[in-house]
Amino acid sequence: MYKRPTPLFKPVTPPPTVLSDRSIDWSRWTMAPIARHEEEAERAEQARDHELEQQAIRQREQEDELARLREQARQEGYAAGREQGLAEGREQGRAEGHAEGYAAGMASATDIQQQTAQQLMALLDAAQQEIVDLREEIGQSLIAMGVRIASHIVGVQLADPGPSLLAAVRHILAQHEGCNGTITFYLNEADLALLRPLVQSEQGEMQVRLVAAADLSRGDIKARTAYGDIDATLKTRWDAAMASIGLQAPPPAIDAA
Template structure:
């Protein structure tokens, strides 16, 4: 029997010599790696671990980024809401304060204008009342003078006597003009004073009874009722003419 089992079958046998197969023992040592193989295996392991580490880092980064984005978004929304609310409150407060101030200023101006208008109205009323009272007083006084002269003509003697005793010097002529209706009364009551003062008595129908006019070397003394009345009215701030009739 040949040691080559496939001889005669046309099968090419390996060059190494044939050896019967036997099951290897399980406790036989495994094949030891060469230094090159060990280095290559280590490099592969390191590369694998590095890749896993990088992948884990990337996954962790993305996860952390997403979490941070969500938390940041939520915090940003809350902060923005709080800031917006605070800003809105501040803006509303400022706007309300400004509106309140503007309204208060407008009301103050309106009240000031009202007070000023009231004061002006009161001043006008006081002035008008004052003028009206003065006019009334003059009207009453004029009526009293008329009545007095009509009922007591001798009341004019005081005015005539004042003219006669004024300082006229010694120069002549000295003439006293009166209304014809007053001539007899003056001669009766003032004849001595007329003679002492070298006065001559004359009549003038244009004069109003109760008044007189004196002519001296120094000029004319107007003691007519009209002139005396204008002086009284002027002293009260009024311009009013004498009216002989009511």
């Protein structure tokens, strides 16, 4: 079994201290210190409450000021945004209105152009038709006038067939100049007596013979050459004249007696 070792030194216990009445300052206990402490605590608490109240007031004032600034900024921002929105809205409305007005104007102009073009085309068609009708009317009038003139000329020729018959003879002789053989002209007996002295002065060296033909009327003439027969009757000349103006009309019946 273990045994605690014996200490080398024995502890010394100091003697107890005895307090005498002279070494202690005694005073009577009263309630004043406690009341004064309570008053100081109360004043400190009041000061703390006052400070907290002032802090709360300052905080409310700061919050009110911040709210006021926020409201002011909001109102200013609202006003600026409203003005900008109005400006942008006006600009957008102006652009949309311009686009709509432009589109409407172009559509209206297109309709007007189409209507005008249709009216012009109708007028042009009517004018062209009037021109065609006028040309036909003028053409018919000119043709009728040509027929009347030709009839008059034929009447004159029948009244005095000498010049026209002589012109026919000259034409035939010119076409057969240098032709060997005799050229025989067949005429009405009345025209033969009228044409004989005129042909003698025109025949030159060519051999010309005039023959009366009972089947030929006044103003008619036929010829026979080495190259063939020539029909220069009044009807033949009339048909050629009418064909040149695109007509077919019988020669006028004129009494040449």
